[in-house]
Every structure is written in structure tokens, then in C-alpha cells.
Amino acid sequence: xxxxxxxxxxxxxxxxxxxxxxxxxxxxxxxxxxxxxxxxxxxxxxxxxxxxxxxxxxxxxxxxxxxxxxxxxxxxxxxxxxxxxxxxxxxxxxxxxxxxxxxxxxxxxxxxxxxxxxxxxxxxxxxxxxxxxxxxxxxxxxxxxxxxxxxxxxxxxxxxxxxxxxxxxxxxxxxxxxxxxxxxxxxxxxxxxxxxxxxxxxxxxxxxxxxxxxxx
Amino acid sequence: xxxxxxxxxxxxxxxxxxxxxxxxxxxxxxxxxxxxxxxxxxxxxxxxxxxxxxxxxxxxxxxxxxxxxxxxxxxxxxxxxxxxxxxxxxxxxxxxxxxxxxxxxxxxxxxxxxxxxxxxxxxxxxxxxxxxxxxxxxxxxxxxxxxxxxxxxxxxxxxxxxxxxxxxxxxxxxxxxxxxxxxxxxxxxxxxxxxxxxxxxxxxxxxxxxxxxxxxxxxxxxxxxxxxxxxxxxxxxxxxxxxxxxxxxxxxxxxxxxxxxxxxxxxxxxxxxxxxxxxxxxxxxxxxxxxxxxxxxxxxxxxxxxxxxxxxxxxxxxxxxxxxxxxxx
Numbered sequence: 001x002x003x004x005x006x007x008x009x010x011x012x013x014x015x016x017x018x019x020x021x022x023x024x025x026x027x028x029x030x031x032x033x034x035x036x037x038x039x040x041x042x043x044x045x046x047x048x049x050x051x052x053x054x055x056x057x058x059x060x061x062x063x064x065x066x067x068x069x070x071x072x073x074x075x076x077x078x079x080x081x082x083x084x085x086x087x088x089x090x091x092x093x094x095x096x097x098x099x100x101x102x103x104x105x106x107x108x109x110x111x112x113x114x115x116x117x118x119x120x121x122x123x124x125x126x127x128x129x130x131x132x133x134x135x136x137x138x139x140x141x142x143x144x145x146x147x148x149x150x151x152x153x154x155x156x157x158x159x160x161x162x163x164x165x166x167x168x169x170x171x172x173x174x175x176x177x178x179x180x181x182x183x184x185x186x187x188x189x190x191x192x193x194x195x196x197x198x199x200x201x202x203x204x205x206x207x208x209x210x211x212x213x214x215x216x
Numbered sequence: 217x218x219x220x221x222x223x224x225x226x227x228x229x230x231x232x233x234x235x236x237x238x239x240x241x242x243x244x245x246x247x248x249x250x251x252x253x254x255x256x257x258x259x260x261x262x263x264x265x266x267x268x269x270x271x272x273x274x275x276x277x278x279x280x281x282x283x284x285x286x287x288x289x290x291x292x293x294x295x296x297x298x299x300x301x302x303x304x305x306x307x308x309x310x311x312x313x314x315x316x317x318x319x320x321x322x323x324x325x326x327x328x329x330x331x332x333x334x335x336x337x338x339x340x341x342x343x344x345x346x347x348x349x350x351x352x353x354x355x356x357x358x359x360x361x362x363x364x365x366x367x368x369x370x371x372x373x374x375x376x377x378x379x380x381x382x383x384x385x386x387x388x389x390x391x392x393x394x395x396x397x398x399x400x401x402x403x404x405x406x407x408x409x410x411x412x413x414x415x416x417x418x419x420x421x422x423x424x425x426x427x428x429x430x431x432x433x434x435x436x437x438x439x440x441x442x443x444x445x446x447x448x449x450x451x452x453x454x455x456x457x458x459x460x461x462x463x464x465x466x467x468x469x470x471x472x473x474x475x476x477x478x479x480x481x482x483x484x485x486x487x488x489x490x491x492x493x494x495x496x497x498x499x500x501x502x503x504x505x506x507x508x509x510x511x512x513x514x515x516x517x518x519x520x521x522x523x524x525x526x527x528x529x530x531x532x533x534x535x536x537x538x539x540x541x542x543x544x545x
Contacts, residue, residue, distance in 0.1 A: 115306075117308040118308045118309070123270060125302075125369075140310060142312060
């Protein structure tokens, strides 16, 4: 048992490190991207159809690639960003690249749910586009955004299982190396159980937080 | 106060051009409550939304207090909009913010110091009668309460003009009356110019001093509310004021006259004098008194059963007594 735990713990930390750091960068990049997608729509506050279409295409292209292929395809980019192509930190780069467009689409959907009447009322009050984004769009969409972050977090956890390919480690890698290659079923089962627990905890925290934030 | 010159608005949808407003010219007096009424699709919402350029006019000029809004750049327009409050049919409150924060919102946009915000919001809450609701969220309020928050929010910047876009159309008749009274009080106490768009004549009758009737993007009639109600000239206007008097066939035996008693004449016993003087029989078919802008207008539909020779004299007698006469049959 203690042997199992000593196997699991480092992998669990690798996973949590990869997932959480990736999530932070995904929010930092995906949120502005999602906001841009919404506000540059032709019927929104900063219409710019060229930017809107270009962004939309880029997002669709990135989202068409399966994660494992994307991870290998962007190896030169990974080296440029973090200086190495193997290890846990190196796995974060493709995770962010894959999750950002996914999250941007989720942000887009959440922000589009905000009643345009409320935005119009803010325009009528003399709000600037920046004020509308910061004080109307984001606060009004917050409960939905929190759920979106939860979904993205769980997706990143799923992608991170493939990080072993670039030596990123983590729970997925542990399950492959011990559970699959060495036929250690107990490691496989333990990994699956830990993953289930992480997903359950993440989802219920997300649901609860969203509910607290929602005043509707 | 507000002067709209040659305003037009066309919508382009693919190959379809819709002229929502055609060459609108109108003046709205300072301190008045001005109603704009029309059927749906008449362009009344487009018109009010052009006043603060929420809708961009295709052509024309919008003057408010000597400033042409069409010549303002983005920053100037934002500043100008702070002088124009607006309320909406669907209230458009921020669901994530409390009543207090909703009313404080326009003040915080202008970076007003928090102590001033607090003071101002509390006085507004008192004005609209929601002192005990400051910590409530919009979802906990009734429609009427939501619109009160909307009004308080629209007044936060001490605007010169308040635009009301179908502000009572989502409310029940009783709440509508309360909101209209609130608007009237605000107009009286703050001297703010109010523009009201509606499809309900009740709203016009209750609070408006002047009214503009729109049809198919054009002004078909305008004037003081009293004049429009007592002497509607256009067919659509008649429809709105309910004077397209349709009577059951069996009533129409003699001459049917439709009388409007305006001002003083509403208080005089004109009909009984008429009967004595001309020695005729008058059968009253229907009648009522409406108060329009505080002035009584008596409406009476009567049947005069006499040979037709006396009719012209009867009419001139009535008209000499300030009664407007319409011969229906």
C-alpha cells in the first residue's frame, strides 16, 4: 500500500502542477480571446468582422488537431517558449495551446448569454467599451464562466494523461507505464480512482461556486 | 429643448431596405412630458433610440439644449449620454448587482467619490420608494419595483432628459399607473423633460402634455394631448383615442351626434338648454368624462329625433357653446 502511495504521490503532484499552471495560462490567454470574439461581432460593441473571422478560423484550426498530434507538431514552439521539449514544464506549453481555443469558445458562449438589453442600457448611460466589458459583461457572465472554467479544467486533466509522450509524467503516464506495460493492475485501478476523485471534486466545487455567484 | 430635424433611419437587411423613419421633424419643449404613440412597427422605438444615438440615424440632426448630437465624437457622445437618462420595457438591470449597486452604476462609471455615491443612491431610493430594498437583487423584485430601480438609475446623473421606451408595457394596469404617477412627480419636482414611447393611449392620457402620432415612420398628427383627444383629425389618431364610434344599428333612427365638451363647456347644462330652446327630444346613447392632463373632456353620443331642418341650427348652437360636434349619421 505504502509502495503504491509513494508511486502515486509524485505523479499526482505532476498532474496537479501541469493542470493548474496550464489552467492559469489558459485563462490569461483564452479570456481576452473569447471577449474579443464576442465584442467584435457585427452586432456588438466593437464590431470588426475581419478580426472576428480571422480569430474564429485560427481557433477552429487549433481545435481540429487531436492533442497528441498538436503536442508533437508544436515541439519547436515549445523549445522556443520554455527552452526544452521534455519534462513536466514542457508539457504545459501544448496543454495551454490546446486548451486556450477551447476555453475561448466557452467564454464566447457565456458572454453571448448576457442579455444585450443590459449592454444597451450601459451604452445609454455613457459607458465606454472597456467599462462595459469589465463592469457588465464579465460580472453578468461570471456564474457561467465559472462552470466553463470547470469544464476546461477537466478537459486539461484529460489531455494531461498524454503528457507522458514528452516525458511530462503525471497520473496518465503512471497508468501507462505501470498499469499497462508492467501489468500492475493495482496501479491502474488506483490511478483511475484518483482521477475520478479529482474530477468529482473539481466539478462539485465549480457547481457550488457558480451557484453562489448566480443571483438570478 | 429637443429639436429633431429631417431625421430618417433606414435599415439594410441583405437586399431589403426598410425605411423605419422618414423625414421626422419635431420639437420637444423643456420640462414637458412628450408622448410618441403608434402601432408596432410605426418607428416609435427607432425614433426614441435615435435621440441618444443608441440607434444611429441615417440622416438628420438631433439637437438637445443647443448641441447637435450628430456632430459629437465618441467621447463627447458618451458625456452627452450621461445627461440623458433612459428606461426600458425589459428594465435591463444588472442581475449580478444589488439594487444599490445598480443605481450606483452610472455614478461609478463617472468615478464619483463613494461617499457621494452613497448619499445620492439613498436619496434616489427614497424618491422611488424602495428604501428597504437596497440590498435586494433584481430577481427578488416585482416588475414595478424593477422599473423603479430603472428610473432611479436613469436619474442618478441628474439628467436633463428622461427617455422612456415602452417603460410600462410589461407591467399590469395598476403598476403602470403607479409608475406613471412616479414619472409625473419626477417631472414636477425635478423639471426634467420626459419623452415617452408607448402603444397605449392610457399612458398618453395619464401623463403627457404633448403627443406625436407616428404611422409607417411618419408623423401623422401632433399637438397638445387635450387637443388630440378632443379633436382628433387623423383616422389612426381617432382609433387611438377611441372615437371611431360604432353604434349598434337599431340605435341609429334619428340623427346621431357625437359631442365633445372641452374646458368650461363640460360644466354647463348645455343639453337641457338645447332641449328647451329647440323643443326637441334628445336621446343620450353614451357618454363619459375623461381627464386629460388634468382637464375634463366630456364626450357624449346623442340621438336627436327631429326633422332635419333644425339640425344646422342645433349644431351652430352647440358650437357657439364650445362643444365640438360630429355628425355620425
